[in-house]
Amino acid sequence: MIQPLIRDIRTLPPESQEITVRGWVRTKRELKNLIFVEVNDGSCFGGIQCTFDRIGGLAEDTESVLAAVSTGASVEITGRLVPSPSAGQEAELTVLSVKIIGDAPADRYPLQKKRHSLEFLREIAHLRARTNTIGAVARVRSRLAFGVHEFFQSRGFQYVHTPIITASDAEGAGAMFQVTTLDLEALAKSGKPPDYGKDFFGKRSCLTVSGQLEAETYALALSRVYTFGPTFRAENSNTTRHLAEFWMIEPEMAFARLEDNMTLAEDFLKFLLATVLKDNAEDIAFFEAHIEKGLSGVLRSVMDSPFVHMTYTDAVAELEKNANTFEFKPFWGCDLQSEHEKFLTETVARGPVIVTDYPREIKAFYMKMNDDGKTVRAMDVLVPRLGEIIGGSEREENLKALEERIRSLGMDLEDYSWYLDLRRYGSVPHTGFGLGFERLIQYVTGMANIRDVIPYPRAVGQVEF
Secondary structure (H helix, E strand, O other): OOOOOHHHHOOOOOOOEEEEEEEEEEEEEEEOOEEEEEEEOOOOOOOEEEEEEOOOOOOHHHHHHHHHOOOOOEEEEEEEEEEOOOOOOOEEEEEEEEEEEEOOOOOOOOOOOOOOOHHHHHHOOOOHHHOHHHHHHHHHHHHHHHHHHHHHHOOOOEEOOOOOEEOOOOOOOOOOOEEOOOOHHHHHHHOOOOOHHHOOOOOOEEEOOOOHHHHHHHHHHHOEEEEEEEEEOOOOOOOOOOOOEEEEEEEEEEOOOHHHHHHHHHHHHHHHHHHHHHHOHHHHHHHHHHOOOOHHHHHHHHHHOOOEEEEHHHHHHHHHOOHHHOOOOOOOOOOOOHHHHHHHHHHHOOOOEEEEEEEHHHOOOOEOEOOOOOEEEEEEEEEOOOEEEEEEEEEOOOHHHHHHHHHHOOOOHHHHHHHHHHHHOOOOOEEEEEEEHHHHHHHHHOOOOHHHOOOOOOEOOEOOO
16 A cells, blocks of 8 residues: 555544654754654645654664654654644654654755755755745646646647647747757868758757647647647746746637637636635645735635736727836837736736737737738736736638738748648638746746746756756
């Protein structure tokens, strides 16, 4: 039988039943004839207190083992689960025996009983999940990931695995990591240009920036699909909001318009917030106490509020009324900045906002043109405290219009011949959006730096572990 986790043990009635706990020591303290060891196995935020009573007569070998127990050591402790006299916990373990599985010498173990900066923890990313903060982030991340699948599977969406290596730039921005087996060092010495015909794939290939285009092909066969996987951007952005490797959630719906997309995005976000508030209450309480005051109130407000709909033109008009308050002056045609998005949510709408109908010049080639010839049927979901959290659009289903758009941007039609086939054979209106998973986790936890919500961050100059 698999050993029960501490999260399960904590739900048992404290009726002196004998229990074995395995985990890592968080703290050890002595008080007269009592020794208290808190053990945590990561299955939940709280651990379990194990009490050693010398008056009760500890065995000599237990005393010697206890002397070697220190923070970070892995242990196996057997005892009786009894009601706890201490506040904040219903039960504790009165110890019968203890065994050290793996020691953690106090003079070398980097995670001692004190506060460590998040900057320091990034330097020891292989150990930081043992801390309260990063452990709570990991549990929230896990629950949200499961929630993504719950939401879409319950609504008839099929999960599609889109390729990580591709020859197509889904965004048309060119910020992609190249994948090659060519001898770059030899090429540099020769001074010759690379011959991609001799490369592994026979043409220039890169890591994907999005699974959207491939997801569209499956949506136009299976009606509703979603991707959830790693994506890559070679942007030289050393900020708290950017990663070179991150996870994206991208649903696509056939026979759907922008209005359907907005409804799906709102329902999706509210579902995930409700899920994490219910199932990770202990972790969220920690984040609210130590990371972001009022966090749960903000999340509940978004969950309970109807999302305000506003066109880009109306949004800019609101921003221009208060132009002097912004570092970046708003004007029609500008890409909305984070300060603009926060103003719209926190001051204008006082809640979540969906901005639609953006200028075509600042949006991707695949977005459907409005009748005005100037704007596209795009949407961004903005939330208080963060700004944009979801971006999406209705896709251009008209072959001629899409070909003209690709040409106007100087892109090669041949590179997208397979994508254009969707408009040649059985084209239908379709729509979808993208949600950066790490941005969502940042929002839910209040963590300021995106590098603290992914196990091993990949950013400019950072590829350790």
